[in-house]
Amino acid sequence: MSNNIREQTRNLQKIEQNNIAHQCKTSPKKFWNYVNSKFKNKNKIGNLSFINSLGKEEITNNDITKTEILNSFFSSVFVKEDNTNFTPLDNIPIAIPMENLIINEIDVLKRLDKLDINKSPGPDGIHPRILYEARIELANALKLIFNNSLQTHQVPSDWRAGNITPIFKKGSKTDASNYRPISLTSIVCKLFESIIRDHIVQYFIVNNLFSSKQYGFIKGRSTVLQLLKILDDWTEMLEHGGQIDVIYTDFEKAFDRVPHNRLISKLHSYNINIDIINWIKAYLENRVQRVRINSCFSNWAKVISGIPQGSILGPLLFIIYINELPDICDSGSKLYLYADDAKIYKQIFNRQDRDNLQCDLTKLNSWADNWLLKLNIVKCKKVSFGRHIEGTEHYNIDNVELENVESIKDLGVIYDSHLKFELHMSEKINKAYSILGIIKRNFKFLDKDSFLVMYKSLVRSHLEYANCIWSPHTVQDKKNVEKVQMRATKLLQEVKHMSYIDRLKHLNLPTLLYRRLRGDMIMVFKLLSGIYDSNIACNLVKPNNYITRGHHLRLFKMHVHYDLRKYYFSNRVVSIWNSLPDYVVNSNTISSFENSLDRFWINQACLFDYKADLTGTGSRSQL
Numbered sequence: 142m143s144n145n146i147r148e149q150t151r152n153l154q155k156i157e158q159n160n161i162a163h164q165c166k167t168s169p170k171k172f173w174n175y176v177n178s179k180f181k182n183k184n185k186i187g188n189l190s191f192i193n194s195l196g197k198e199e200i201t202n203n204d205i206t207k208t209e210i211l212n213s214f215f216s217s218v219f220v221k222e223d224n225t226n227f228t229p230l231d232n233i234p235i236a237i238p239m240e241n242l243i244i245n246e247i248d249v250l251k252r253l254d255k256l257d258i259n260k261s262p263g264p265d266g267i268h269p270r271i272l273y274e275a276r277i278e279l280a281n282a283l284k285l286i287f288n289n290s291l292q293t294h295q296v297p298s299d300w301r302a303g304n305i306t307p308i309f310k311k312g313s314k315t316d317a318s319n320y321r322p323i324s325l326t327s328i329v330c331k332l333f334e335s336i337i338r339d340h341i342v343q344y345f346i347v348n349n350l351f352s353s354k355q356y357g358f359i360k361g362r363s364t365v366l367q368l369l370k371i372l373d374d375w376t377e378m379l380e381h382g383g384q385i386d387v388i389y390t391d392f393e394k395a396f397d398r399v400p401h402n403r404l405i406s407k408l409h410s411y412n413i414n415i416d417i418i419n420w421i422k423a424y425l426e427n428r429v430q431r432v433r434i435n436s437c438f439s440n441w442a443k444v445i446s447g448i449p450q451g452s453i454l455g456p457l458l459f460i461i462y463i464n465e466l467p468d469i470c471d472s473g474s475k476l477y478l479y480a481d482d483a484k485i486y487k488q489i490f491n492r493q494d495r496d497n498l499q500c501d502l503t504k505l506n507s508w509a510d511n512w513l514l515k516l517n518i519v520k521c522k523k524v525s526f527g528r529h530i531e532g533t534e535h536y537n538i539d540n541v542e543l544e545n546v547e548s549i550k551d552l553g554v555i556y557d558s559h560l561k562f563e564l565h566m567s568e569k570i571n572k573a574y575s576i577l578g579i580i581k582r583n584f585k586f587l588d589k590d591s592f593l594v595m596y597k598s599l600v601r602s603h604l605e606y607a608n609c610i611w612s613p614h615t616v617q618d619k620k621n622v623e624k625v626q627m628r629a630t631k632l633l634q635e636v637k638h639m640s641y642i643d644r645l646k647h648l649n650l651p652t653l654l655y656r657r658l659r660g661d662m663i664m665v666f667k668l669l670s671g672i673y674d675s676n677i678a679c680n681l682v683k684p685n686n687y688i689t690r691g692h693h694l695r696l697f698k699m700h701v702h703y704d705l706r707k708y709y710f711s712n713r714v715v716s717i718w719n720s721l722p723d724y725v726v727n728s729n730t731i732s733s734f735e736n737s738l739d740r741f742w743i744n745q746a747c748l749f750d751y752k753a754d755l756t757g758t759g760s761r762s763q764l
Contacts, residue, residue, distance in 0.1 A: 155586035162584060162591035166598035168259060176583050186211075186307055186434050187314035200315060208432040208439035211307050214317040215397070215432070220446040220513050222400040227511070229403075230410040230465065239344045239414045244287045244336055250280040252332050263327040265299035272328060287333045294419040300330035303430040303449055304438075322397070324430060324449040334453035337417060341457060350411060351460070353676045354467035357480030358456040364552040365607045366678050367479055369664075369710060371486075372610060373679035374475075375526060375560065376706040378488045384527040386495065387486040388502055388536060389549060391520035392509065395481035396459060397447035400513045401425045404448075404462050411461065421458070456480070462512070469504045472497035476505070479552055481514075489525075495533040506538050522546045526560055554607050560705055562611035566618060573603045573625045581632055592633050593648060600629055604653060609664050612657050614708040623653050645749040655748055659738060661714045662721070666734045669694055679711055692723045 157175075165172040188202045191210045201207060253276035262268040272279060290296060303324035312319040342360075345351050351359055356367040375385050392398075401422070408418045428444035448455035460480065467476040474487040474497065485505060487498040509516050516538060523536050523543045536543050548557040548564055555565035576599050580587075584595070604622060613619050630644040631637050639647065651659075667673050668681055682697040698715040701707045718726075725741050728734035742748060 151586070158584045158586050159588060159591045162587060162595045165595050169598070170259070172595075172599070176579055179583060185309070186320075189317055190315045191317075204434045204437040205439075208434050208437050211317050211320060211322075211434075212305070212430075212432040212439035212442050214320075215305060215322045215430070216442045216444075218394040218397045218447075219444065220398045220400050222402050222446065222513065224402055227403065227406075229406040232410055232412065233350070235348055235412045237344075237347050239340075239412065239417075241414060242291060242337065242340050242417060244284055244291070246280045246284045248336065249284050249287070249332070250276060252335055253280060253283075256328070260328070261325060263299075263325055263330070264302040264304050265327045265329070267328055269328045272332075283329065283332065286329075287336065290333065291416055291420050294416070294423050296330075296420070296423045298427075300327050300333075301424065301426075301428045302326070302441075303428070303444075303451075305430050305432045307432060307434070322430075322432075322450060324451040325433075326449060326452055331453045337420070338454050338457050341413060341417065341461075344413070345411075345461075350464070352464050352467050352478070353674075354476060355460055355464065355478045356677065357478065357482075358460050361673065362677055364479060365610065366673060367477060368552055368554060368607060368610045369679045370677065371477055371484075372560070372709065373711050375486075376709045379527045379560075380702055380706050381488075382490075382528070384489040384525055384530045384533065385486055386489050386498055386533060386536070387484055387524045387526070387549075388498070388543065389522045389524070389551070390483045390485070390505065391517045392481045392483075393515045393517035394447075395514055396450050396455065398514055399448050399459060399462055400446050403512055404458060407462055407464075421454070424454070463514070466505070466508060469508050470501045471504075472500045474498050474501040476501070482552070484551070489530050489533050491530065492532045495530075495536075499536055502536060502538065518543070522549060524549050524558060526558055552607075554610055556611075562613075563618070565611050566613060566622065569603050569606075570621060570625055573600050574628070576600050576603070577625075577629055577632070587633065589633060589635070589648065593650070596629050600625070601653075601656075605656060605660065608657050609661050609710050612661070612710075612713070614713070619654060626650070626653050642749050651748045652750070655742070655750075658717060659735075659742075661710065662718060662738055663731070663735060664710070665696075665714050665718050666726070666728070666731065670731075672731065681711055681714075692719075692721065692726045694726050695719045 161171055161175050186204075186207055188200045189207045189210050190198055190200050191206075193199045201210070253272060256269045256273045256276075258270040258273050260269050303326045305322045305324055307320040308323050310319050310321055356362040356364065378385055404425070405418060405422050408421065425448075428449070429441045430444050430449075431441050432439040448458050460478075463478065463481070466483065467478065470476045470485065473494075474485050476483060476485040483505070485498070485501060487494060487501075489495055489498070506516055518538050518541045521538060521543050523545050524547075525533075525545070534545065548555060554562070555568060556562050557564060580595055580599070584591075587595070604625060613622060627641050630641070630648060630650065633648070636644045636647050644650075645652065665681065668675075668678055682699060683695075696715045696718055698719075699706075699712060701712060706712055721738070722741060725734065725737040728737050739748075
């Protein structure tokens with residue numbers, strides 16, 4: 142009897158675990174909820190410290206008290222706007238005026254079709270599942286509501302309220318300042334926001350208004366593209382000698398401090414449709430928010446500045462607000478943005494170059510003061526690459542000297558002052574092993590399909606993010622990365638006894654080496670085929686005229702002096718790309734290119750060969 146019960150219990154556990162595993166890519170929340178359910182402490186918000194009425198510090202574990210502590214802190218960062226010393230931007234010349242926004246039922250229905258029914262409702266209590274299930278009946282009614290709201294410039298109070306979910310960042314969990322407020326707003330309002338956002342984005346694109354130095358929240362731009370661009374620039378600079386000084390800046394509570402009147406003035410400067418401007422003004426004014434922890438809520442607090450984090454329209458409004466920031470650098474420095482993350486750099490040969498960079502840094506700080514975005518000087522860092530130039534050590538903001546660091550984490554990739562990625566590889570390998578440990582401890586009954594979904598989405602993804610930036614070229618680094626997949630494939634009992642290559646063939650998993658090379662080729666194809674704008678991506682050099690064998694998209698391999706440039710993306714990929722046959726590079730779409738590339742390399746038996754050296758020479762070398 143007990144054995145039957147035990148067997149049935151195991152079968153139920155197996156079914157549950159495999160269901161969660163199959164959904165971990167589309168719904169990772171279910172995976173982490175299942176894993177976290179195994180821990181005794183399930184409270185996401187720890188005990189918080191506060192100053193009591195006697196002026197002494199106390200620690201509380203009461204949820205209601207914690208909501209008030211966090212709500213008080215989140216409200217303290219808001220900015221009271223002073224318009225007396227404010228000079229708005231001049232009107233920007235526009236080639237194609239913005240058309241009036243007229244919302245139709247078909248567009249509303251398409252957006253209802255794409256609703257994520259697993260999301261939580263906002264303060265109005267309207268669940269996305271209700272909107273999705275009744276989408277055909279609701280589409281026309283929502284169209285009328287949206288058009289009326291836009292024309293009358295009136296926003297319902299429920300649309301201007303937000304439930305704040307505190308998200309821990311890093312540091313001490315008892316400190317309220319280490320939590321980020323994510324606003325959960327009305328799903329209906331988000332639908333309308335998405336319509337307005339798309340209309341504004343289209344207007345900015347056709348008029349080429351977005352800065353080419355901004356990579357955040359814009360379709361077709363990404364963290365990887367920015368890293369490719371700047372690291373290609375840096376490695377080329379270092380080929381010519383000198384030193385590169387980079388200042389990484391940090392805006393303090395940037396999204397929460399955006400002043401509304403200044404934001405509206407910038408929307409006017411870009412000649413955005415007046416109805417949309419007035420609606421956005423009504424959307425931002427008289428907002429309220431409250432903090433939620435478990436089932437407890439704080440009191441409502443007024444929101445006098447900022448853009449709701451978690452809203453649909455918020456990210457676009459923010460990048461419009463800082464859109465002209467890169468243009469302030471007129472002393473030879475370059476400034477790149479990813480949302481509010483800004484880095485400014487310059488090649489340094491002498492003290493004058495250093496002074497020019499300091500001048501641009503001072504202008505950045507002055508811009509921030511004028512537009513009420515405060516720089517967090519403690520978090521601003523300086524990194525130097527290349528040979529040291531005497532007299533260029535120190536940079537300051539408001540007479541506070543910036544910290545000089547030997548390594549930096551930039552958009553998720555860590556590199557040191559020699560532009561090497563050992564620290565990044567070590568962190569990602571350890572993270573992958575950590576996730577493998579979680580899977581091993583919590584999922585005892587995995588089948589082949591469940592394992593593959595879980596491994597690809599939760600483990601391999603850590604080893605593949607931005608790998609065209611940090612792709613290892615030494616034998617030992619390649620081995621260390623590949624060992625993660627070697628260990629992972631042993632988790633499955635049915636293949637544990639096989640060799641690594643046999644395990645890969647049984648699971649139809651290519652080596653990580655193959656995946657990196659394949660990713661490089663896909664990136665080259667996107668750059669050459671115009672999928673990525675040449676203004677925001679690194680340049681690949683094409684020979685002007687040549688008579689030689691190979692396809693018409695051959696690349697020129699530059700002569701370089703240092704390994705730093707030799708093994709970087711723009712030079713590393715040339716030999717492999719030039720070796721590809723015509724039918725691969727002549728593909729019309731990215732999907733056809735991927736299929737053709739896989740067929741070509743599968744025929745060369747490279748898919749599962751972890752000793753393959755795909756340099757285009759046909760040679761083989763030890764990994």
